[in-house]
Amino acid sequence: MNNIKQTFSIKDLENLCGVKAHTIRIWEKRYNLLSPNRTETNIRTYNLKSLQKLLNVTYLVNSGYKISRISKLNEQEINEYVRSILSDSSSKNQAINSFKISMLNYDLELFLATYEQLESRRNFRQIFTDVFIPLLKEIGLLWQTDTISPAHEHFITNLIKQKLLLNIERLQYSKPSKKEKAFILFLPENEIHELGLLYINYEILLHGYKAIYLGPSIPLDSLPNMLSFHEKTVFLSYFTIKPEKDNINSYLESFDNIVCAERESELWMLGKQIMHVSKNSGSNHRYFDSISDLISEL
Numbered sequence: 001m002n003n004i005k006q007t008f009s010i011k012d013l014e015n016l017c018g019v020k021a022h023t024i025r026i027w028e029k030r031y032n033l034l035s036p037n038r039t040e041t042n043i044r045t046y047n048l049k050s051l052q053k054l055l056n057v058t059y060l061v062n063s064g065y066k067i068s069r070i071s072k073l074n075e076q077e078i079n080e081y082v083r084s085i086l087s088d089s090s091s092k093n094q095a096i097n098s099f100k101i102s103m104l105n106y107d108l109e110l111f112l113a114t115y116e117q118l119e120s121r122r123n124f125r126q127i128f129t130d131v132f133i134p135l136l137k138e139i140g141l142l143w144q145t146d147t148i149s150p151a152h153e154h155f156i157t158n159l160i161k162q163k164l165l166l167n168i169e170r171l172q173y174s175k176p177s178k179k180e181k182a183f184i185l186f187l188p189e190n191e192i193h194e195l196g197l198l199y200i201n202y203e204i205l206l207h208g209y210k211a212i213y214l215g216p217s218i219p220l221d222s223l224p225n226m227l228s229f230h231e232k233t234v235f236l237s238y239f240t241i242k243p244e245k246d247n248i249n250s251y252l253e254s255f256d257n258i259v260c261a262e263r264e265s266e267l268w269m270l271g272k273q274i275m276h277v278s279k280n281s282g283s284n285h286r287y288f289d290s291i292s293d294l295i296s297e298l
Contacts, residue, residue, distance in 0.1 A: 008046045010036075015147045016051060016100060017058045024054070031071035033057065048105065055097040056082050062093065092130045099135050103148065103156040111159050124167045125206070128199055129292075132160055136195065157195060164198045168205060168213075177208035182230035186214040186223070188251065191242040196271070200236065200291060207298040220251075223259045235259065239271035249278045256282050270294055 010021045027033040034054065036044040046054075056078050060070050070078065082094060095114050102111040118127050139156060142148045176182075183204050185197055194216050204211045212229060227233055235255075243251040255267060269277075270288040277287065288294040 006048055008048075008051055010044045010046070012147045013046055013051060013054055015142055016104075017054050019054065019058055027057075027067060027071070031067060033067075033071055048101075051104070052101060053078065055101070059094050059097060092134075095131050096135050096138070099131075099156065100138075103139070103152050106152075106155055108159070111156070115163065124163075124202070128164075128202075136160070161195060161198065164195065164202060168198070168202050171202065171205035174205075176205075176210040179210075181232040181234050182210040182212070183234050183236050184212050184214065184223070184226045184229065185236045186218040187216040187237060188239065188242045189217050189219055191238075191240060192216045193238070193240040196240070196291060197236075197238040200238070200294060203291075203295050204236075204298065207295075209298065220254055220258045223255075224261070227259075227263055227265060232265075234266045234268055236268040237271075239269060239273035241273070243273065245273060245276035248273055248276050249281070252277065252281055252285060256284070260284065268294065 008016070010024055013019070013024055014021045024034070028036070034046065034050050036046050036050065038044060053075060057067075057070055059082055060078065061067055065081070070081075073081065095118055098110060098114040101107065102114065115127070118131060122130070136157070139148070139153055143150070143153050183201075185201050185204075187194055187197060197215075198213070201211055201213045210230065212226065223235065226235075239248065252267070259265065259267075264284050266284050266286060267282075268286045268288065270291065270293075274287050277285075286297075288297070
């Protein structure tokens with residue numbers, strides 16, 4: 001249990017719950033909402049139970065409850081109120097909070113129970129777009145602010161990846177219904193952030209196309225033989241950190257020279273690095289600002 005984060009600063013609570021530290025202090029002083037411990041230098045510290053309570057309180061506040069009313073409830077009553085207002089439209093915020101607690105406590109059972117509850121009311125696309133994408137964005141910010149460790153991030157992203165792979169496998173048993181083109185999905189060398197690309201693979205299969213998923217860190221010289229896979233092949237990649245902004249235009253030029261030497265093929269791209277692509281990039285290159293934009297083209 002030593003690797004479980006048990007103590008949090010007020011800044012951690014601010015980052016995790018989305019409530020300003022100033023507001024947390026007011027809630028403590030005026031409503032006795034939390035009872036932090038204090039270090040010898042009078043710095044507040046909070047335990048996991050306090051974090052769980054604040055996440056639930058925040059959920060109730062965001063659902064329209066007055067903090068003055070919430071403060072009169074005991075923890076069991078707070079939990080009951082949270083459960084009572086869960087609905088198909090509002091449960092995503094509570095699910096995100098539960099996944100955060102699962103991540104912080106390395107709690108596999110909580111992750112699975114939360115996912116199972118979501119799955120009873122939503123399809124996988126809704127779970128991924130409404131819950132996992134906002135969760136992943138928050139996790140990125142939490143990691144940047146040192147609120148969580150890389151171990152926390154890897155724990156939760158690998159569980160999400162497992163669910164992606166499971167749902168992709170279910171679709172792979174169906175034969176493609178659309179024959180006009182096929183997709184080759186890959187990430188450039190040293191690019192390992194594949195959750196976005198995996199989800200696009202899911203959507204491509206869901207839309208009835210054939211796809212080959214090659215995964216992360218693929219050298220360009222391994223791609224030309226994929227052209228025999230289908231008469232019209234679309235390569236698709238997600239540039240999160242690679243190629244770097246100073247190298248991305250030369251990378252695209254190399255793609256055209258190496259992969260398209262015998263037959264021109266489309267390259268679809270998305271990810272934050274595409275903002276650095278030259279306006280003179282090849283006519284066979286297509287750029288998408290978001291996954292939803294790309295999906296609309298399928």
